[in-house]
Amino acid sequence: MSERVITVGLCGFGVVGQGVFNHLQKRENDLSDQLGARVKVTRIAVRDTSKKRDFDFDAAMLTTDPLSIATDPAVDVVCELMGGTTLAKEVTLAALKAGKIVVSANKALICDHGEALFAAAKEGNGQLLFEASVAGGIPVIKAIKESLVVNRFNSIYGILNGTSNYILTRMTNEGAGYQEILAEAKALGYAEADESFDVDGIDAAHKAVVLAYLAYGRWVPYNDLLVQGIAEVTQADIAFAKENGYAIKLLAVIDVAHASGKLYISILPTLVSKKYVLGSVDGVFNAVSVHGDVVGETVYIGPGAGRDATASAVISDIVDAAKLIVNGGAGRFIDPAPRGGAKIELAEPEEIESRYYVRLQVVDKPGVMAEVTSLLAKHDVSLASVTQKEVEEDATSATLIVTTHTTTEQAILDAVKALEASSCVEGKPFTMPVSSFEG
Amino acid sequence: MSERVITVGLCGFGVVGQGVFNHLQKRENDLSDQLGARVKVTRIAVRDTSKKRDFDFDAAMLTTDPLSIATDPAVDVVCELMGGTTLAKEVTLAALKAGKIVVSANKALICDHGEALFAAAKEGNGQLLFEASVAGGIPVIKAIKESLVVNRFNSIYGILNGTSNYILTRMTNEGAGYQEILAEAKALGYAEADESFDVDGIDAAHKAVVLAYLAYGRWVPYNDLLVQGIAEVTQADIAFAKENGYAIKLLAVIDVAHASGKLYISILPTLVSKKYVLGSVDGVFNAVSVHGDVVGETVYIGPGAGRDATASAVISDIVDAAKLIVNGGAGRFIDPAPRGGAKIELAEPEEIESRYYVRLQVVDKPGVMAEVTSLLAKHDVSLASVTQKEVEEDATSATLIVTTHTTTEQAILDAVKALEASSCVEGKPFTMPVSSFEG
Ligand SMILES: NC(=O)c1ccc[n+]([C@@H]2O[C@H](COP(=O)([O-])OP(=O)(O)OC[C@H]3O[C@@H](n4cnc5c(N)ncnc54)[C@H](OP(=O)(O)O)[C@@H]3O)[C@@H](O)[C@H]2O)c1
Ligand SMILES: NC(=O)c1ccc[n+]([C@@H]2O[C@H](COP(=O)([O-])OP(=O)(O)OC[C@H]3O[C@@H](n4cnc5c(N)ncnc54)[C@H](OP(=O)(O)O)[C@@H]3O)[C@@H](O)[C@H]2O)c1
Numbered sequence: 001m002s003e004r005v006i007t008v009g010l011c012g013f014g015v016v017g018q019g020v021f022n023h024l025q026k027r028e029n030d031l032s033d034q035l036g037a038r039v040k041v042t043r044i045a046v047r048d049t050s051k052k053r054d055f056d057f058d059a060a061m062l063t064t065d066p067l068s069i070a071t072d073p074a075v076d077v078v079c080e081l082m083g084g085t086t087l088a089k090e091v092t093l094a095a096l097k098a099g100k101i102v103v104s105a106n107k108a109l110i111c112d113h114g115e116a117l118f119a120a121a122k123e124g125n126g127q128l129l130f131e132a133s134v135a136g137g138i139p140v141i142k143a144i145k146e147s148l149v150v151n152r153f154n155s156i157y158g159i160l161n162g163t164s165n166y167i168l169t170r171m172t173n174e175g176a177g178y179q180e181i182l183a184e185a186k187a188l189g190y191a192e193a194d195e196s197f198d199v200d201g202i203d204a205a206h207k208a209v210v211l212a213y214l215a216y217g218r219w220v221p222y223n224d225l226l227v228q229g230i231a232e233v234t235q236a237d238i239a240f241a242k243e244n245g246y247a248i249k250l251l252a253v254i255d256v257a258h259a260s261g262k263l264y265i266s267i268l269p270t271l272v273s274k275k276y277v278l279g280s281v282d283g284v285f286n287a288v289s290v291h292g293d294v295v296g297e298t299v300y301i302g303p304g305a306g307r308d309a310t311a312s313a314v315i316s317d318i319v320d321a322a323k324l325i326v327n328g329g330a331g332r333f334i335d336p337a338p339r340g341g342a343k344i345e346l347a348e349p350e351e352i353e354s355r356y357y358v359r360l361q362v363v364d365k366p367g368v369m370a371e372v373t374s375l376l377a378k379h380d381v382s383l384a385s386v387t388q389k390e391v392e393e394d395a396t397s398a399t400l401i402v403t404t405h406t407t408t409e410q411a412i413l414d415a416v417k418a419l420e421a422s423s424c425v426e427g428k429p430f431t432m433p434v435s436s437f438e439g
Numbered sequence: 440m441s442e443r444v445i446t447v448g449l450c451g452f453g454v455v456g457q458g459v460f461n462h463l464q465k466r467e468n469d470l471s472d473q474l475g476a477r478v479k480v481t482r483i484a485v486r487d488t489s490k491k492r493d494f495d496f497d498a499a500m501l502t503t504d505p506l507s508i509a510t511d512p513a514v515d516v517v518c519e520l521m522g523g524t525t526l527a528k529e530v531t532l533a534a535l536k537a538g539k540i541v542v543s544a545n546k547a548l549i550c551d552h553g554e555a556l557f558a559a560a561k562e563g564n565g566q567l568l569f570e571a572s573v574a575g576g577i578p579v580i581k582a583i584k585e586s587l588v589v590n591r592f593n594s595i596y597g598i599l600n601g602t603s604n605y606i607l608t609r610m611t612n613e614g615a616g617y618q619e620i621l622a623e624a625k626a627l628g629y630a631e632a633d634e635s636f637d638v639d640g641i642d643a644a645h646k647a648v649v650l651a652y653l654a655y656g657r658w659v660p661y662n663d664l665l666v667q668g669i670a671e672v673t674q675a676d677i678a679f680a681k682e683n684g685y686a687i688k689l690l691a692v693i694d695v696a697h698a699s700g701k702l703y704i705s706i707l708p709t710l711v712s713k714k715y716v717l718g719s720v721d722g723v724f725n726a727v728s729v730h731g732d733v734v735g736e737t738v739y740i741g742p743g744a745g746r747d748a749t750a751s752a753v754i755s756d757i758v759d760a761a762k763l764i765v766n767g768g769a770g771r772f773i774d775p776a777p778r779g780g781a782k783i784e785l786a787e788p789e790e791i792e793s794r795y796y797v798r799l800q801v802v803d804k805p806g807v808m809a810e811v812t813s814l815l816a817k818h819d820v821s822l823a824s825v826t827q828k829e830v831e832e833d834a835t836s837a838t839l840i841v842t843t844h845t846t847t848e849q850a851i852l853d854a855v856k857a858l859e860a861s862s863c864v865e866g867k868p869f870t871m872p873v874s875s876f877e878g
Contacts, residue, residue, distance in 0.1 A: 023733050030589075139582050298578070298740065300740075301740070309734045315589040327767055
C-alpha cells in the first residue's frame with residue numbers, strides 16, 4: 001500500500017516559511033516513521049516569484065495567490081506565514097471555512113481577529129493552531145492548552161519580546177543609553193529597521209492577548225491593555241535596579257485583580273527581582289511563567305524568534321495536524337480555551353494594585369521634597385523608599401527616585417499627573433511597576 | 440443524544456491517585472465542554488478497601504484486584520498509580536495488550552521495563568502515556584515528544600529530584616550539614632522515611648533513562664549509568680561553590696560524547712554556574728534544559744512532585760487519551776521516540792569529557808602538594824585551580840580542593856584511585872564534574 005501523504009501549503013516563504021520548508025524536508029523520514037504518513041510541502045505562495053530563495057525547491061509549487069492555496073482541495077494543512085492582518089485574515093478565514101487546519105505564526109492577526117477566526121473554525125469544523133505566534137520556539141501554547149488542561153490560571157507573566165530584552169540586557173551590562181544600543185542592535189540584526197513594534201511593546205501586547213484568551217477564554221481588545229515600551233528607560237533606572245537587586249524587564253502581565261477578580265493585561269517596563277527566575281532571563285531569550293491553580297508555577301524559557309526556533313514550533317503544529325488527519329479527528333473543532341471564562345470582566349485602573357517606581361526630575365530648591373511627598377500622599381500613595389543622588393554644585397535640577405507601597409494604577413496615574421503639573425517637577429515623570437515576585 | 444462517557448480506572452488511590460480523582464471531578468464540566476465527552480473515574484483499585492480516603496467517592500468502584508481493571512472492557516483508560524515494578528508491570532502489560540491507553544506516573548517501572556512495555560503497546564495497539572513520570576507537573580515529556588518533534592537532541596540536563604535539590608539548597612543557605620538537613624526534611628515531609636531513592640540519585644536516574652529514550656530512542660540499562668547521590672557533599676564543597684560562583688546541584692546529564700558521538704547518562708552532584716539558569720533553580724523545584732538542533736535551548740521549570748502537580752500531569756495524559764478515543768485514533772500505537780536513534784552506542788568512561796572538582800583530605804607534611812599534583816599529572820589530569828585553606832596549628836590534616844581542566848571520566852577515576860592509595864591522602868577523595876554551561 002502506498003504511504004499516505006499529508007499536503008502542506010505554505011502561504012509565505014520568507015524567514016519562517018523557508019525554515020519550515022527546510023526542516024520538514026530534512027526530517028521527512030523521521031516524521032513518516034512516526035506518523036505512518038509523509039508530510040510534504042506541495043504549494044508555496046509568495047509576492048515575488050523571481051526572488052532568489054535560500055533552499056532548492058520545485059518552482060512549479062509557486063503561486064502569487066495565497067487564497068488559491070487556502071481553498072485548494074488538494075492541500076490538507078495551510079500555513080499562514082505572510083504576516084499582516086488583511087490578506088492574512090482573508091486567507092486564514094477562507095481555509096478555516098473550508099474545514100482545513102490552519103497553522104499560523106501571526107500574533108498580530110490572532111490578536112486583532114482571533115474571535116472571528118475561532119468562530120469561523122468552529123463553524124467550518126476547521127482548526128487554528130498557533131504555537132509559533134507566542135514566544136517562538138517555546139512550547140507555551142501547547143503547555144497551557146494541553147498540558148495544563150485541568151488548571152485554571154491565577155496569572156501569567158512573560159518576557160515576550162526578544163528585541164526589547166536584548167536592548168535592556170545590553171543597557172544593563174554596558175551602562176550605555178537606549179539610543180546607542182538600539183542603533184547597534186539594528187546593525188547586528190537584533191532589531192528591525194522599524195523597531196517600534198518591538199520596543200514599544202506592541203508585539204508583546206499581541207502575544208499577551210493570545211495568552212489571555214487561552215487562559216481565560218476572553219478576547220481582550222488591544223485598547224484595553226496598558227502598554228508602554230522601553231524607550232524611556234534610562235541609566236538612572238538601571239542603576240537603581242542594580243543597586244536594589246532588580247532587573248528591568250519589559251514584562252507582560254496577565255493577571256486577575258486581587259479584590260475584584262477581574263482580568264487585566266499590561267505590558268510595561270518592570271522592576272523584577274534578580275532572585276526571581278524571570279529577572280535573570282537575559283538577551284534575546286523569552287520566558288513565560290504560568291501560575292495554574294492545580295500545578296502551581298511552571299516556567300518556560302527559550303528562543304522567542306528566529307528562523308529555526310520558529311520553524312520548530314510551526315512544524316509541531318503541522319505534525320499535530322497530520323496526526324489529527326491520520327486519526328480522523330481533523331473535522332472536529334476543539335476549543336483551545338474551554339475554561340468557561342468568556343464572561344470574566346476587565347479590571348479598571350482603580351482595581352489594579354502594585355508597588356510602583358517613580359523617577360522625577362525635580363528643581364533643586366528648598367521645599368521640593370515636601371511638595372512631592374505631599375502630592376503623593378494626597379493621592380493615597382505612600383512611600384517605600386526615596387533616593388536622590390548628590391548633585392553637582394551648579395546643577396539646577398536633580399533626579400529623584402521614589403518607590404511606593406502597594407497602591408492602585410489609578411492612584412499612580414493621578415499622582416503622576418499632579419506631579420507633572422507641579423512647578424517643582426521638570427518634564428514627565430517616568431513610572432513602572434515593581435513586581436512582587438521574589439522567586 | 441446522550442453524551443459519550445470516557446471511563447477511567449485508577450489502579451492506586453494514594454497520593455497521586457486521589458489527586459487525579461479530585462481534580463478530574465472538579466473540572467468535569469470544563470473538560471466535557473472541550474471534549475464533547477465526559478471523563479469519569481469508574482473503577483479504583485487499592486490494597487486496603489477499609490482505609491479512610493481524603494475525598495468522597497462511591498465505594499462500589501473499589502476492588503483489590505488491579506488486574507481486573509486492566510482488562511475490563513468497560514474501562515477506556517487505565518491509570519497505573521500504584522508504584523513498584525512487579526504488579527505494576529503485570530497490570531500495565533495486560534492493559535496494553537488489551538489495546539488500552541495506559542497512563543503511568545511510574546518512572547521506576549518505565550526505566551526498568553520500558554522496552555517490553557512499548558513493545559506490548561505496539562503489538563496490542565495500545566498507548567502508554569507517561570507525562571507524570573518525569574519532573575512531576577512540568578510538561579517536559581510532551582515538549583520533547585510533540586513540541587520539539589522536528590528536533591534531534593544535543594543534550595538534556597535536568598534537576599530531576601526535588602528532595603535532593605531541597606536538601607542541597609538548605610545546606611547552601613544555612614551552612615548546615617547533610618545529616619542535619621536530611622533529618623529536618625524528613626520531619627517536614629520533604630523527604631521519605633527511606634530517603635535512599637531520592638538522595639542516592641536512583642529516582643533521578645530512572646527519570647533520566649526515560650528522557651534518554653524519548654530523545655535518542657534507546658533504552659539505556661540502569662547499570663550503564665554513572666550514579667552518585669548527595670550524601671557525601673560537605674560544607675567544604677558548598678563553601679567552594681559559593682566562593683567561585685557555583686551552586687551544587689544533583690544534575691542528570693544525558694549527553695552525546697563530543698568526539699565519539701556516543702550517548703551517556705550520569706546523575707552526579709555537579710558544580711553549576713550561578714549564571715546559568717539551572718544554577719538558580721532552588722528548593723523542591725525541578726528543571727530540565729533541552730538542547731534541540733533546530734530550536735536551540737529550551738528550559739522547563741516547575742514542581743517535580745506532590746499530589747496536585749502530579750495530578751495535573753496525569754490528567755493531561757487522560758485528556759489526550761480521551762481526545763484519541765473521541766477522534767478515533769486510540770487503536771493506533773504512536774512511537775514516542777521515532778528519531779531513528781535506536782542504534783546509538785553508549786560511551787565508555789574514556790570517551791566522556793568534563794572539568795572536575797576533587798576534594799582530598801591530605802596529611803599536613805612537606806611534599807604533599809608535590810605528590811598530589813604529580814599523581815594527577817601522571818594520569819594526564821591538569822590543574823585549573825588549587826585551594827588549601829589555612830589549617831589550625833595542631834591539625835594533622837588539611838582539606839585540599841583542586842579543579843581540573845577538561846579531562847576524561849576514566850582519567851579522573853584512575854587518578855582518584857591513585858590518590859586514595861597514596862600515603863599523603865586520608866580517606867576517599869570526593870569528585871564531581873564542573874558543568875561547562877555558563878548561561
Ligand atoms: N521572523 C520571526 O522570527 C518570527 C517569529 C515568530 C513569528 N513570526 C511571524 O511569522 C510571520 C512571517 O514572518 P517572517 O519573518 O517569515 O516574514 P517575511 O520574512 O517578511 O516573509 C513573509 C513572506 O510572505 C510573503 N508574502 C507577503 N505578502 C504576500 C502577498 N500579498 N502574497 C503572497 N505572498 C506574500 C512574502 O513573499 P516574498 O518573499 O515574495 O516577499 C514572504 O515570502 C509573521 O506573522 C511574523 O509575525 C515571525
Ligand atoms: N507522590 C508523588 O509526588 C509522585 C510524583 C510523581 C510520580 N509518582 C509516582 O506515582 C506512583 C504512585 O505514587 P503515590 O505517591 O501516589 O503512592 P502511594 O501514595 O503509596 O499510593 C499507592 C496506591 O496504590 C495502591 N496499591 C499499592 N499496591 C497495591 C496492590 N498490590 N493492589 C492494589 N492497590 C495497590 C495503594 O493502596 P492502599 O491505599 O490501599 O495502600 C495506594 O492507594 C508511583 O509510581 C510514584 O513513583 C509519585
